[in-house]
Amino acid sequence: MTDFFVEEVTTELLKTLIAISRKSCHSRGTAEQLKSSIEELLPIIQEIKYSGVELLVERQFQLNDVKPDDGTAA
Secondary structure, eight states: OHHHHHHHHHHHHHHHHHHHHHHTSSOHHHHHHHHHHHHHHHHHHHHHHTSOOOOOHHHHHHHHHOOOOOSOOO
16 A cells, blocks of 8 residues: 555655656746756655655656765756
């Protein structure tokens, strides 16, 4: 039951990220808004990633690709 819930939350988070990215590719202001939105989601993503709940391999790879900003991006 918990695995299903975590997978559903993860799926919804990724859908939200994709929707935000599609809307935010047009200007620097919206890019900053995208960055802010993603940074707000990072704690949730990290919590799911390290919760010990077994996810589908594809979903785990997607979560592993999400990295916190180290401040080096332009």
